[in-house]
Each structure stands twice: as structure tokens, then as C-alpha cells.
Amino acid sequence: MSKRPIIAGNWKMFKTVAETRAFFNEFLPLVSGVSHCEIVVAPTFTSLGTAASAAAGSRVAVSAQDVYWEKEGAFTGEISVSMLLDAGCAYTIIGHSERRQFFGETDETVNRKVRAALAGRLQPIVCVGETLAERDGGKAVEVVRRQVRNGLAQLTESDLSPIIVAYEPVWAIGTGRTATPETAAEMHGEIRKTIGEIWGGPVAAATRILYGGSVKPNNIQELMRREDIDGALVGGASLDPASFAAIVKYL
Ligand code: PEP
Numbered sequence: 001m002s003k004r005p006i007i008a009g010n011w012k013m014f015k016t017v018a019e020t021r022a023f024f025n026e027f028l029p030l031v032s033g034v035s036h037c038e039i040v041v042a043p044t045f046t047s048l049g050t051a052a053s054a055a056a057g058s059r060v061a062v063s064a065q066d067v068y069w070e071k072e073g074a075f076t077g078e079i080s081v082s083m084l085l086d087a088g089c090a091y092t093i094i095g096h097s098e099r100r101q102f103f104g105e106t107d108e109t110v111n112r113k114v115r116a117a118l119a120g121r122l123q124p125i126v127c128v129g130e131t132l133a134e135r136d137g138g139k140a141v142e143v144v145r146r147q148v149r150n151g152l153a154q155l156t157e158s159d160l161s162p163i164i165v166a167y168e169p170v171w172a173i174g175t176g177r178t179a180t181p182e183t184a185a186e187m188h189g190e191i192r193k194t195i196g197e198i199w200g201g202p203v204a205a206a207t208r209i210l211y212g213g214s215v216k217p218n219n220i221q222e223l224m225r226r227e228d229i230d231g232a233l234v235g236g237a238s239l240d241p242a243s244f245a246a247i248v249k250y251l
Contacts, residue, residue, distance in 0.1 A: 004037060005037040005208075005224065005231040006037060006164060007039055007040070007231055007248045008041070008093075008238075009042060009234050009244050010212075010235050011042060011044065011047075014239055015044065015239070019047075026242075027060075027244060028054070030245035031059070032058070035059070037231065038231075039060045040091055041063065042062070042091070043062070045065075048064060048084070048089060049087045051088070061090040061091060062090060063090070064087075064093065065092070066079075066092065066093065066096070066113075067080070067092045067094065067116065067122065069116035085122060091122065092113075092123075094110055094113045094125065094127070097170045108150065110150075110151040111151050111152070114155070115155070125166055126151055127166045127233070128144050128165060128191070129167055129169045130143040131143075131171065144191060145194045148165065157203055161203075164209075165191055167187050167211055168211075168212035169187070173212065173214070175213075177213075178214040181222050181223050181225070181229070185229060188228035188229055192204045209229070209230050210230060210233045211229050212234065212235070214235075215232045216247070217247055224250050
């Protein structure tokens, strides 16, 4: 399995359809020569189709920000794997800390979503990360190891190959307080160790682990120099075409 870096942008609840179109008009020419990494953009549900049409024929792939595990039915407000594929998504974020904090996402619901995405061949970007209280309480490693074990429970060795893990310490998201490259690399090492304990060293070595939390054009290069960091999940700085392009072009 290739270990190409991935730079993914999570737009959260920002951008209308018109703003999505304007973003791609400006962004695509800026990254047209990029081949060193995969580029992923995760707009809101209403902009997925627009993003997918705009990105068609480019190297940019589209991701959802969440998915539900059932195929269809009376689940008001939810969206299925096949609907996301139909809208042009290749990826979905699962278990973002904002979903965990504000919308009742648990390791168990993360796991159900991961298994549904894999079954439908939608590539999961599974977010894990400790809160500030957990870090200050010395529990960061324990929490993240539990999120990895439970979020990826019941997966086979071959299930792991499309899985992308994003380590996003909650205290670094939207705060401007990036984890130091040392802290990020240490936590990526713990995540890789956890995967290795369950699925073996080669699977762990092949799994891409992204860092997320206040990634900006001025800190991406230092983060990407660490061997255990295979890319970034970018929130705020992915909303502006020039700043997201600068992050994509970190080399
Ligand atoms: C995120 O939302 O996944 C994120 C990392 O946000 P930010 O880059 O704004 O901290």
C-alpha cells in the first residue's frame, strides 16, 4: 500500500454552494502541479455535489464530514454511505471531536460508521484525540489508545488498508495552539503502536496517520518532517484557497 501523504481540509459548517464554487475556481489552478500528496476537501453536505463536479478531472478528492451506518430508512437528518458515493465523495471523516463533544458521538458509533463506510468502499478518516483535561490529567495516551481500539474494533487486517487515522488533540483544534511536532509525533507513535499490537507491525507501518489542530502554512513543514506524520487534517486554514494551497505545497 502506498503511503502518499494526504492533506485534507475540513470546512466544518462553512461555505454555501456559491462559495464552494468560488473556492474551487481559485484553488484548483493553485494546486494543478501538485503530485506529492493526495488533496481532500470536506465541505458540508449541501456543497458535496458542487465540490465533486468542480473537482472532477483534478487531483482533488471530496470527503463528507460524517456518515450514518444504516443503508436507508427513517433516520431524519442522516445520510448514508451510498448517498455520499452518489454525491461524488471518496472519503468521509468519522468521529471528529466536534461530533463527539456536541452530538453524542461515541467510540461505538464511530465503529459502526467505520464498518459501514468500509463495506461501501468509502474511505474513512477516523479522528481521535484527547481533551485538555485528559492531557493535563496524564490520560492522553490511554484515551487515544482506547479510541483507536474501540473505533476500529472488529476490523480485519485487510480492512485496515484504506483506514486513515487523524490525531487531533481537542485543545489544538481552532485554538491556534498547535501541538509541538514532538508531541504530535509521540502520539502518532502511540497510535501506530496500538495498531501494531492488534493487526501487526506491517499494517501499522502502512497506516496513514494525519495530524490535525491549528495547522497553518507556517507550521506544516515542520510537522511533515516527522517520520510518523503522514499528512494533515486542516480546519480553519482550509477555508481560504491561498492558505490551503500553501499548506498542500508544504515541500
Ligand atoms: C479540524 O477541524 O479538524 C481542525 C483541525 O481545525 P483547525 O485546523 O481549525 O484547528
